Amino acid sequence: MSGGAAEGGAGGARAYEAVFGAAPAVRESAPGRVNLLGEHTDYNDGFVMPTAIPQRTTVALGPSPDGRHHLYAADLDERATLSAGGAADEPAPPGFARYLLGCIRLFEREGFAVPPLCVHVSSRVPMGAGLSSSAALEVAALRALRSLTGAALSDERIAELGQRAEIEFAGVNCGIMDQMASSLADARHLLFLDTRTLARRLLPLPAGAEILVIDSGVARTLASSGYNERRAECEEAARRLGARALRDVPDPAAAAALPEPLSRRARHVITENRRVLEAAEGLSAGAFGERMNASHASLRDDYEVSVPALDALVALLQATPGVFGARLTGAGFGGACVALVASGQAAAIGESVCREYDTAGQRGRVLVPERGA
Known part of the structure; x- marks a missing residue:
């Protein structure tokens, strides 16, 4: 496949080892979220009150053998291949790969080198249900890149990069709530967040x-x-x-x-x-x-x-x-x-x-x- 191509697989969801023939170097996850109050206020610099849900998305990373990024979404049984170190104007591929491309490119913009990778995604966050499956993917991918490279990125900065990935690569002009909830919330508290200042506190x-x-x-x-x-x-x-x-x-x-x-x-x-x-x-x-x-x-x-x-x-x-x-x-x-x-x-x-x-x-x-x- 050429850079940015995506295709369906066969045989159903498979583990990282079965797809890539080796164990991953790192594995990180992030939760979806549900918002109790504060809908459509985040992109108006307003206030929100989400919480994390138990379902999570997991991203596993390991070295690629051929100088390209190879991506696999287990729940979709879909693959994609991207050029490593590609041009800034590389077109976003369709589907799940565009979110991963965005995370990789924005991570590189922060000044961190990303080696060619094999990337495996599995998720229990329902898609299309309004529970931020895309934010969970973005935060999990950025956490995995942070673990792999040792990059000094705060959880708040990871949320900001995830938001930029969704805006620039998925074409959704979203606010910051979903990524902040996925990066900073837990399932036992409400996250009260001022989306302008990012001031926040956990509430019962x-x-x-x-x-x-x-x-x-x-x-x-x-x-x-x-x-x-x-x-x-x-x-x-x-x-x-x-x-x-x-x-x-x-x-x-x-x-x-x-x-x-x-x-x-x-x-x-x-x-x-x-x-x-x-x-x-x-x-x-x-x-x-x-x-x-x-x-x-x-x-x-x-x-x-x-x-x-x-x-x-x-x-x-x-x-x-x-x-x-x-x-x-x-x-x-x-x-x-x-x-x-x-x-x-x-x-x-x-x-x-x-x-x-x-x-x-x-x-x-x-x-x-x-x-x-």
């Missing part, structure tokens, strides 16, 4: 509560879903309001001066930032859940990133005893919903809600808590 979940995540079964793709359009609308709204970013507009009434749909886009971001800041001060599970419910309504009506399947799943969750609040999570246009539920009840609630949801013509799947975990 509301007392008596745990997290439930259900995949709606409706896949979404960010680059073609309207994500970039929403970002452009927010930038235009901030410009018209004379603000550096919508984060700098604290009063939702200010949005009324804007034409539609900019008025509604701005109102969502302004009110969503307020919900995150209120939650960061410490709320009961019920009060936190109320803000999650309000967040979904805002994402549905003002930001227009929900779809009927997500609305149906959220409505079922919100009507279920033991659920404090529920909303879509991720960019929207499909993907997963997150709910805050009474401690010890997430698995049972998830199974019950999925049975009801499935009878409505869709198929839901409980992702967190994991079955048997």
Whole structure:
């Protein structure tokens, strides 16, 4: 294959040793994330509150025998080959390889030499569910490159490089939340993050509560879903309001001066930032859940990133005893919903809600808590 080529494999997923005939030199992993509050605020310099999920992506690296990078995604059973030390304008290959190319090239821009590599990717982070499978891949790959080379890169810098890889090589003009959550969050706390300054702190979940995540079964793709359009609308709204970013507009009434749909886009971001800041001060599970419910309504009506399947799943969750609040999570246009539920009840609630949801013509799947975990 020529540099940047990708092709499907045969025979199903295989381990690094089976693909490349030797053991890897390093192996690193990173988790996916679920965002409880603060959707579409990160690229507006706002506030977010994600947490890591148990599912992780693992990247293993070892030396290449022929001066090129050889990549293999086990879960997709796909291969790609890239030129080592390629030109800065090397076209990004399709699929998973573009994220790895971005990580390698940005790592090199930091001044670190990357030898020709064999790269093996395996992941348990669901793709297309809004749980940041791409950020988990980016952070895991950059961690592996750091371990292999001994590069002095902080976890914060790894997140920043992962974000640049997604923007420059995958074409998604994303904020920093997903990569920061994958690089710095854990599954036991909420990560309260100021995406402008990167100031952050870990917070406990509301007392008596745990997290439930259900995949709606409706896949979404960010680059073609309207994500970039929403970002452009927010930038235009901030410009018209004379603000550096919508984060700098604290009063939702200010949005009324804007034409539609900019008025509604701005109102969502302004009110969503307020919900995150209120939650960061410490709320009961019920009060936190109320803000999650309000967040979904805002994402549905003002930001227009929900779809009927997500609305149906959220409505079922919100009507279920033991659920404090529920909303879509991720960019929207499909993907997963997150709910805050009474401690010890997430698995049972998830199974019950999925049975009801499935009878409505869709198929839901409980992702967190994991079955048997």
